[in-house]
Amino acid sequence: NAGVMQNPRHLVRRRGQEARLRCSPMKGHSHVYWYRQLPEEGLKFMVYLQKENIIDESGMPKERFSAEFPKEGPSILRIQQVVRGDSAAYFCASSRQGESNTGELFFGEGSRLTVL
Amino acid sequence: ILNVEQSPQSLHVQEGDSTNFTCSFPSSNFYALHWYRWETAKSPEALFVMTLNGDEKKKGRISATLNTKEGYSYLYIKGSQPEDSATYLCASKGGKLIFGQGTELSVKP
Numbered sequence: 044n045a046g047v048m049q050n051p052r053h054l055v056r057r058r059g060q061e062a063r064l065r066c067s068p069m070k071g072h073s074h075v076y077w078y079r080q081l082p083e084e085g086l087k088f089m090v091y092l093q094k095e096n097i098i099d100e101s102g103m104p105k106e107r108f109s110a111e112f113p114k115e116g117p118s119i120l121r122i123q124q125v126v127r128g129d130s131a132a133y134f135c136a137s138s139r140q141g142e143s144n145t146g147e148l149f150f151g152e153g154s155r156l157t158v159l
Numbered sequence: 160i161l162n163v164e165q166s167p168q169s170l171h172v173q174e175g176d177s178t179n180f181t182c183s184f185p186s187s188n189f190y191a192l193h194w195y196r197w198e199t200a201k202s203p204e205a206l207f208v209m210t211l212n213g214d215e216k217k218k219g220r221i222s223a224t225l226n227t228k229e230g231y232s233y234l235y236i237k238g239s240q241p242e243d244s245a246t247y248l249c250a251s252k253g254g255k256l257i258f259g260q261g262t263e264l265s266v267k268p
Contacts, residue, residue: 047202076256085260086203086248099255134202145191147205148256 045070048117049135049151057159062122062129064154068137075118076148077110080132089133092118125158132156163251165259172239173267179235180262182249186230191252194223194234197261198245206234206247239266 048067078086088102092112112118136148195203207216212227220237246261
């Protein structure tokens with residue numbers, strides 16, 4: 044049973060380009076979480092999704108950032124018109140249970156975005 | 160407490176020492192308290208998920224306690240080993256899972 048798979052592991056973009064980060068949850072998991080780790084900081088919650096639904100996006104910047112988790116395929120975190128401040132490690136995690144339950148999160152190895 | 164707070168921020172101990180860390184979290188709208196271990200260049204891995212006031216959990220030399228009324232949890236490591244060196248994260252689930260900044264533990268042989 045493969046773990047949470049994130050790709051790409053490393054992504055370099057120039058200012059103004061778009062970045063797309065993908066996350067395939069563990070088999071049987073229907074809940075996906077995205078976290079951002081800025082340099083010298085901890086994990087900051089961005090968004091929580093179930094299949095085809097955004098449950099909580101209170102940690103997402105209002106502009107340029109979007110996330111989806113379609114019925115088929117991986118979850119995608121999309122950053123449009125990237126700026127240097129978007130350089131960070133983006134971690135995806137999945138769980139078996141829903142928001143109101145107590146399932147532990149299984150993390151991917153992260154996608155490291157560098158904006159030149 | 161509005162955020163999840165951990166202390167100390169970092170800790171340096173000798174092999175064989177026992178140590179403990181603190182996690183403070185909002186006691187309202189509480190569902191669960193998670194502890195994760197995050198080694199350098201790897202991804203966080205769950206140690207414990209606790210839900211009930213007074214919960215105590217143990218895994219080998221590592222144990223944790225939970226007080227939901229006052230909003231704190233302790234993580235204990237007995238007889239620290241160099242392989243225990245990692246960042247230990249706690250996270251509170253009151254809806255979404257919010258992480259603390261972590262305690263970075265370094266165990267010297």
